[in-house]
Amino acid sequence: MLGIPSVHERVSGILRISSGISEWDILVIGGGATGLGIALDATARGYKTLLVEQSDFAKGTSSRSTKLVHGGVRYLAQGDVRLVREASIERGLLHRNAPHLVKDQIFIVPVYTLWDRLKYTIGLKLYDRIAGKLRLGPSVFISKKETLEKLPGIRSTDLKGGVEYHDGQFDDSRLALNLAQTIWGNGGTALNYVQVTGLLKNDKGSLCGASLMDMETKNIYEVTTKAVVNATGVFVDDILQMDRPGSDKSICVSQGVHLVLNKSFYPSDNALMIPETSDGRVLFAVPWHDKVVVGTTDTPVAEPTLEPQALEKEINFILETAGTYFIKKPQRSDVLSVFAGLRPLAAPRKGEQKTKEISRSHKIIVSASKLFTILGGKWTTYRKMGEDMVNRIEKELRWGHKKPATATLHIHGYHENANWNDPFYFYGSDADLLKQQMNGTANIWLSEELKIHRSQVKWAVEHEMARTLEDVLSRRTRALLLNAKESRRIAPEVASIMADVLGKDEKWKEEQLKAFDQLSEQYVLK
Numbered sequence: 231m232l233g234i235p236s237v238h239e240r241v242s243g244i245l246r247i248s249s250g251i252s253e254w255d256i257l258v259i260g261g262g263a264t265g266l267g268i269a270l271d272a273t274a275r276g277y278k279t280l281l282v283e284q285s286d287f288a289k290g291t292s293s294r295s296t297k298l299v300h301g302g303v304r305y306l307a308q309g310d311v312r313l314v315r316e317a318s319i320e321r322g323l324l325h326r327n328a329p330h331l332v333k334d335q336i337f338i339v340p341v342y343t344l345w346d347r348l349k350y351t352i353g354l355k356l357y358d359r360i361a362g363k364l365r366l367g368p369s370v371f372i373s374k375k376e377t378l379e380k381l382p383g384i385r386s387t388d389l390k391g392g393v394e395y396h397d398g399q400f401d402d403s404r405l406a407l408n409l410a411q412t413i414w415g416n417g418g419t420a421l422n423y424v425q426v427t428g429l430l431k432n433d434k435g436s437l438c439g440a441s442l443m444d445m446e447t448k449n450i451y452e453v454t455t456k457a458v459v460n461a462t463g464v465f466v467d468d469i470l471q472m473d474r475p476g477s478d479k480s481i482c483v484s485q486g487v488h489l490v491l492n493k494s495f496y497p498s499d500n501a502l503m504i505p506e507t508s509d510g511r512v513l514f515a516v517p518w519h520d521k522v523v524v525g526t527t528d529t530p531v532a533e534p535t536l537e538p539q540a541l542e543k544e545i546n547f548i549l550e551t552a553g554t555y556f557i558k559k560p561q562r563s564d565v566l567s568v569f570a571g572l573r574p575l576a577a578p579r580k581g582e583q584k585t586k587e588i589s590r591s592h593k594i595i596v597s598a599s600k601l602f603t604i605l606g607g608k609w610t611t612y613r614k615m616g617e618d619m620v621n622r623i624e625k626e627l628r629w630g631h632k633k634p635a636t637a638t639l640h641i642h643g644y645h646e647n648a649n650w651n652d653p654f655y656f657y658g659s660d661a662d663l664l665k666q667q668m669n670g671t672a673n674i675w676l677s678e679e680l681k682i683h684r685s686q687v688k689w690a691v692e693h694e695m696a697r698t699l700e701d702v703l704s705r706r707t708r709a710l711l712l713n714a715k716e717s718r719r720i721a722p723e724v725a726s727i728m729a730d731v732l733g734k735d736e737k738w739k740e741e742q743l744k745a746f747d748q749l750s751e752q753y754v755l756k
């Protein structure tokens with residue numbers, strides 16, 4: 231079993247819920263950053279915890295972020311010092327607890343006027359001060375020459391210099407997976423492909439359990455629990471409706487899009503931060519797995535879906551904005567992948583109209599039946615959100631207080647000396663075991679370009695709870711997001727390896743390929 235979850239864990243987890251003999255302390259609905267953070271906090275305090283995710287871990291927003299573990303320079307500009315302080319502390323803790331995934335990343339703001347030089351130098355010094363001891367590195371003004379050396383490919387006309395600062399950069403779906411593994415490792419249960427289809431109440435009208443559907447077999451189970459947490463991101467209102475039909479809408483949804491480009495458009499290891507785009511947002515170009523991720527946008531969306539679509543105007547906006555900064559202007563045909571994600575924002579307070587102005591801090595609401603719902607937040611603050619939620623449950627249900635334990639808890643894969651040039655760096659402490667399984671085939675790649683090896687597919691199924699072709703190509707490896715066409719090319723071979731390991735037949739393979747074909751088309755720009 232190698233001390234990490236295996237393919238058998240899902241079977242044992244389903245057995246735990248199907249036997250009906252156990253009563254859970256806390257049931258968490260939703261396997262994104264928020265739900266995983268809550269379930270890990272609860273497990274680490276010793277509560278008997280079950281997390282269920284209707285699809286794969288991080289299938290929703292949590293695999294579609296800008297990949298930043300950051301204090302939030304933009305929130306500072308908006309005067310939200312409390313949020314910046316909280317996020318900066320969390321950034322430091324995550325860097326300590328998951329050093330195999332969270333990288334200290336240099337960002338540079340190119341400045342083209344003397345006023346901007348003054349504004350960003352002072353602003354970013356303040357950003358450092360707010361983080362205190364947990365800052366990653368100091369902010370400094372750098373000359374035009376140094377800026378051009380550190381940001382080759384950037385427009386030099388009128389350039390006055392740059393302001394360099396530090397934030398964190400990570401791999402979102404890999405962290406989600408590592409959190410699920412840490413929950414298992416600490417005695418909790420975290421299951422993908424299990425959906426909550428109904429809530430159960432006792433004769434006093436208080437929640438006491440839920441109906442769960444195993445999405446693979448369609449079997450339905452009822453579980454009993456002392457507390458139910460709704461951590462379903464943009465879907466929180468669906469669960470609130472299950473609890474009390476006719477409930478008011480609690481969130482509004484805003485879409486953000488990213489384009490992935492070859493590094494030739496931005497040949498730098500330093501990230502670029504454009505602090506004010508034409509629509510008043512921040513745009514980043516962030517090096518990631520040997521490509522560059524550029525984004526994002528902020529477009530209100532009426533109805534959330536699990537697979538949101540980038541709009542033409544969002545794609546054009548990113549290409550145009552990047553084109554005004556990059557010497558080599560990217561065209562549609564240069565885009566390797568386009569992905570969209572939905573921000574679950576707590577419904578605005580009076581006077582806040584645009585979604586970019588709505589605070590990113592989280593909010594907990596408790597219904598009359600004691601459904602605990604969490605709104606808003608950021609990937610960066612997932613740990614604090616977990617801690618706040620479990621504190622609130624303890625208080626509301628009068629459980630007494632158990633000491634939180636996640637501030638110093640190492641995340642699965644913890645490894646101090648990450649070698650960011652190793653294509654398997656994101657496996658952390660699992661990398662050696664994975665490499666042992668390559669049996670002298672270490673340089674024979676399924677995808678030479680994306681550095682994806684056959685052993686990774688087997689590993690994903692056997693140790694990382696991957697159940698579908700999409701799980702492997704989108705969230706265990708990041709092939710779909712890094713180069714959608716390349717992910718389509720290797721899909722048949724990945725499906726064959728998975729079918730062998732899972733003991734599936736040709737029909738399963740065909741279904742998987744068909745579903746992935748439809749999905750991946752949306753990530754390719756025509």
Ligand SMILES: Cc1cc2nc3c(=O)[nH]c(=O)nc-3n(C[C@H](O)[C@H](O)[C@H](O)COP(=O)(O)OP(=O)(O)OC[C@H]3O[C@@H](n4cnc5c(N)ncnc54)[C@H](O)[C@@H]3O)c2cc1C
Nearest residue numbers: 260262263264284290291292295296298426463486609610
């Ligand atoms: C474009 C964009 C860029 C961002 N960039 C950053 C960034 O760089 N850094 C940062 O810190 N934050 C960033 N964020 C914010 C961050 O990504 C989100 O706050 C976070 O991922 C939200 O996680 P979540 O768990 O609340 O939601 P989700 O990840 O969407 O998870 C909710 C889950 O609930 C599941 N679910 C729904 N209904 C049910 C049910 N009935 N039963 C079981 N499961 C169910 C869904 O399938 C889903 O997987 C970004 C957000 C966006 C949109």
